Amino acid sequence: MMAFELLSKRLGDVFKRLRGKGKLSESDVQDALRQLRIVLLEADVNYKIVKDFLERVKDRAVGAEVLESLTPGLTVTKIVREELIKVLGEAQKPLQFNANDVTVFMLVGLQGSGKTTTAAKLARLLKKRGKNPLLVACDVYRPAAVEQLKAMGAKCEVDVYCGDQGLTPEEIALSAVRHAVSKAMDVVILDTAGRLHVDEEMMEEAARIKALTKPTEVLLVADAMTGQEAVNVASSFDSKVGITGVILTKMDSDARGGAALSMAAATGKPIKFVGMGEKVEALEPFYPDRMASRILGMGDALTFIEKAEAAFGKNEAIELERKMARQQFTLEDFLEQMKGIKKMGPLNEVLSMIPGFNKLPASVRGQIDESELKRVEAIILSMTREERANPSIINASRRRRIAAGSGTSIQDVNRLLKQFEQARAMIKQVYSKGKLTKLLS
Amino acid sequence: MSLLDAFYRGLARTRQSIARVFQSGAAMPEELYDQLFEALLAADTGLGTAEALLDGVKRELGRKTSPGIEEIRASIEKQIIMMMQGQTDLNIGRGPISVILFVGVNGTGKTTTVGKLAAKLGREGHRVMLAAADTFRAAAAEQLEIWARRARADVVTHRVGSDPAAVVFDAISAAKARAQDIVLVDTAGRVQTRFNLMEELKKIHKVISRELPGEPSESLIVLDATTGQNALEQARQFKQAVGLTGAAITKMDGTAKGGIAIAIWRELGVPVKLIGMGEHLDDLYQFDPSAFAKALLDTA
Ligand SMILES: Nc1nc2c(ncn2[C@@H]2O[C@H](COP(=O)(O)OP(=O)(O)OP(=O)(O)O)[C@@H](O)[C@H]2O)c(=O)[nH]1
Numbered sequence: 001m002m003a004f005e006l007l008s009k010r011l012g013d014v015f016k017r018l019r020g021k022g023k024l025s026e027s028d029v030q031d032a033l034r035q036l037r038i039v040l041l042e043a044d045v046n047y048k049i050v051k052d053f054l055e056r057v058k059d060r061a062v063g064a065e066v067l068e069s070l071t072p073g074l075t076v077t078k079i080v081r082e083e084l085i086k087v088l089g090e091a092q093k094p095l096q097f098n099a100n101d102v103t104v105f106m107l108v109g110l111q112g113s114g115k116t117t118t119a120a121k122l123a124r125l126l127k128k129r130g131k132n133p134l135l136v137a138c139d140v141y142r143p144a145a146v147e148q149l150k151a152m153g154a155k156c157e158v159d160v161y162c163g164d165q166g167l168t169p170e171e172i173a174l175s176a177v178r179h180a181v182s183k184a185m186d187v188v189i190l191d192t193a194g195r196l197h198v199d200e201e202m203m204e205e206a207a208r209i210k211a212l213t214k215p216t217e218v219l220l221v222a223d224a225m226t227g228q229e230a231v232n233v234a235s236s237f238d239s240k241v242g243i244t245g246v247i248l249t250k251m252d253s254d255a256r257g258g259a260a261l262s263m264a265a266a267t268g269k270p271i272k273f274v275g276m277g278e279k280v281e282a283l284e285p286f287y288p289d290r291m292a293s294r295i296l297g298m299g300d301a302l303t304f305i306e307k308a309e310a311a312f313g314k315n316e317a318i319e320l321e322r323k324m325a326r327q328q329f330t331l332e333d334f335l336e337q338m339k340g341i342k343k344m345g346p347l348n349e350v351l352s353m354i355p356g357f358n359k360l361p362a363s364v365r366g367q368i369d370e371s372e373l374k375r376v377e378a379i380i381l382s383m384t385r386e387e388r389a390n391p392s393i394i395n396a397s398r399r400r401r402i403a404a405g406s407g408t409s410i411q412d413v414n415r416l417l418k419q420f421e422q423a424r425a426m427i428k429q430v431y432s433k434g435k436l437t438k439l440l441s
Numbered sequence: 442m443s444l445l446d447a448f449y450r451g452l453a454r455t456r457q458s459i460a461r462v463f464q465s466g467a468a469m470p471e472e473l474y475d476q477l478f479e480a481l482l483a484a485d486t487g488l489g490t491a492e493a494l495l496d497g498v499k500r501e502l503g504r505k506t507s508p509g510i511e512e513i514r515a516s517i518e519k520q521i522i523m524m525m526q527g528q529t530d531l532n533i534g535r536g537p538i539s540v541i542l543f544v545g546v547n548g549t550g551k552t553t554t555v556g557k558l559a560a561k562l563g564r565e566g567h568r569v570m571l572a573a574a575d576t577f578r579a580a581a582a583e584q585l586e587i588w589a590r591r592a593r594a595d596v597v598t599h600r601v602g603s604d605p606a607a608v609v610f611d612a613i614s615a616a617k618a619r620a621q622d623i624v625l626v627d628t629a630g631r632v633q634t635r636f637n638l639m640e641e642l643k644k645i646h647k648v649i650s651r652e653l654p655g656e657p658s659e660s661l662i663v664l665d666a667t668t669g670q671n672a673l674e675q676a677r678q679f680k681q682a683v684g685l686t687g688a689a690i691t692k693m694d695g696t697a698k699g700g701i702a703i704a705i706w707r708e709l710g711v712p713v714k715l716i717g718m719g720e721h722l723d724d725l726y727q728f729d730p731s732a733f734a735k736a737l738l739d740t741a
């Protein structure tokens with residue numbers, strides 16, 4: 001976490017020469033945007049979209065006032081983030097329903113993007129909201145696709161309509177809608193086969209299903225890991241079938257997700273949900289601001305920096321930076337940080353703002369909770385000053401003493417020492433080759 | 442369809458965009474380099490690889506005042522081939538049974554690739570056993586059973602939720618009993634950041650090498666060609682878990698540009714061995730770097 005003081009300082013350093021100027025000049029902005037171009041390309045934003053986007057940002061940033069509370073560097077970053085959020089869709093867009101008639105949602109997308117799982121997740125969500133949904137298996141091509149939907153439907157206790165052997169996807173979709181009407185069900189979710197956007201025949205099939213069933217939502221299910229092709233994929237599905245929104249899957253990965261920006265910019269259609277895992281519950285609303293931070297690879301760094309400065313004070317942050325640069329960061333500092341974190345708010349919230357935190361092994365993330373914090377505090381307080389400054393002297397007998405003194409076990413002490421080493425390693429890594437430092441150096 | 446035809450078809454779009462650069466008649470080399478840089482980026486090579494490719498070109502042609510477009514083209518091709526140096530054929534047949542382990546993120550094409558490879562190896566005279574070690578995803582075993590039927594291979598499946606390592610153990614025992622010489626292991630898709638699931642893979646790997654020392658002969662990561670830079674991270678993490686011997690790139694029949702193939706080979710030393718060009722039984726090919734480079738850049 002101390003990495004953050006450091007990053008905020010870096011932001012400051014880079015733009016130090018701008019300080020006091022009051023306004024951002026063209027060449028200053030250009031320098032910053034050159035680095036941002038790299039960040040966006042590494043996040044898989046389409047190169048053409050990057051170009052257009054940065055043009056627009058430049059127009060806005062040049063001449064902008066440097067905000068009182070922020071360094072000029074943070075001002076540029078803030079503008080970029082705001083523009084990203086604008087493109088990603090400022091507010092969440094709710095699903096559209098038919099008021100008096102059965103509502104149809106149609107899911108489309110490339111092979112393997114996650115349509116079947118997403119269909120079940122959506123059904124579960126709607127059911128929780130008091131709807132009576134029907135899942136429809138329109139993928140008659142992929143082996144066992146129908147069985148997969150049936151199993152997932154059973155998991156969330158939603159009926160699955162399959163249609164008789166030999167029916168076309170169009171016929172299945174249409175008879176499913178009739179079936180839903182006759183059973184007084186109110187939402188029909190069509191899971192269609194994955195298709196390549198350049199496969200004309202299959203794209204026409206999708207367009208026919210849409211024409212027959214008149215869905216209020218045609219949702220493109222797309223993989224958050226998609227690269228440069230995201231633009232072509234989204235534009236083709238939009239022009240050939242017509243989409244109303246996007247669902248971004250596999251967001252539980254560490255993909256930066258630049259495809260989200262590419263697709264939103266290319267189609268102007270909102271991203272409505274994100275898939276966060278394989279379980280049927282793992283569907284969440286889309287938050288443009290979080291996505292913007294993720295694409296920039298900076299967590300909610302801006303919020304974090306503000307909070308951290310308030311909690312720690314600027315001088316302390318600079319002192320830490322100095323220590324870290326010399327690799328003198330000790331357990332004493334670790335303890336101070338722990339106390340600081342507590343001041344910043346609920347632990348989970350604070351930690352999730354840290355870029356890279358979600359990259360830590362789940363085993364490490366899982367260990368960090370409030371009671372753990374208390375334990376850590378007790379353990380460090382049971383150490384001598386010398387031990388805190390130089391943990392390598394903590395041998396077996398010292399460990400036993402510290403455990404006894406803090407009312408914890410030797411395993412707890414061992415774990416803390418290991419965590420401390422990991423934290424040190426992480427700091428070192430962020431310090432030496434973090435994405436943001438690249439941007440800012 | 443020949444391999445080269447297949448490449449041409451799959452890479453048509455990439456080829457066009459790079460071809461456009463060559464045909465644009467950009468006079469100044471700098472301008473030409475810039476346009477080439479963008480074309481390479483559009484192919485998902487990533488910044489580092491695109492830079493390295495063009496640096497190589499500049500190094501080779503630097504002393505010339507105005508290198509011709511043909512020269513530049515040939516030079517990039519050469520750079521790509523140089524970055525993809527190594528064996529692309531599958532390392533099988535060392536022992537009585539060769540095991541090939543397939544790993545990768547959800548939906549990349551593992552099961553389909555296993556099915557297609559089973560058919561290919563069957564045609565070449567091997568006796569193939571499939572292990573349905575995806576015991577997690579709904580209907581995953583049914584999907585592999587259908588592929589086994591198509592490929593005329595045997596398959597071992599267990600119930601949903603059972604231990605995948607046990608499936609692998611049974612498949613190897615069955616292969617020994619039936620004198621089969623190939624075992625293809627289909628695993629559940631997993632995002633590389635899931636600690637427990639990566640540990641599960643290690644366990645599968647351990648069971649294989651315990652039952653058949655020296656195996657698996659191949660641990661292949663299956664990558665979707667539409668994936669961007671995260672593919673590198675995927676390869677890095679799976680390599681750490683099971684020590685990858687190669688990659689299979691799927692969905693090269695569509696929009697795939699295949700740029701990640703170069704990046705993964707160059708940065709991680711993971712060679713591409715197979716490419717998937719469609720959803721049919723015979724849509725799988727051995728990877729050929731020079732055909733790949735040619736198809737990527739051909740202006741014809
Ligand atoms: N066009 C095309 N589609 C492919 C190719 N390989 C696989 N697919 C399709 O991609 C989708 C996912 O393939 P699977 O083989 O189920 O992928 P998987 O990695 O086993 O998926 P999980 O087990 O769910 O993680 C299916 O619809 C396949 O038909 C390919 O080379 N080209």
Ligand SMILES: [Mg+2]
Binds near residue numbers: 630
């Ligand atoms: Mg599978």
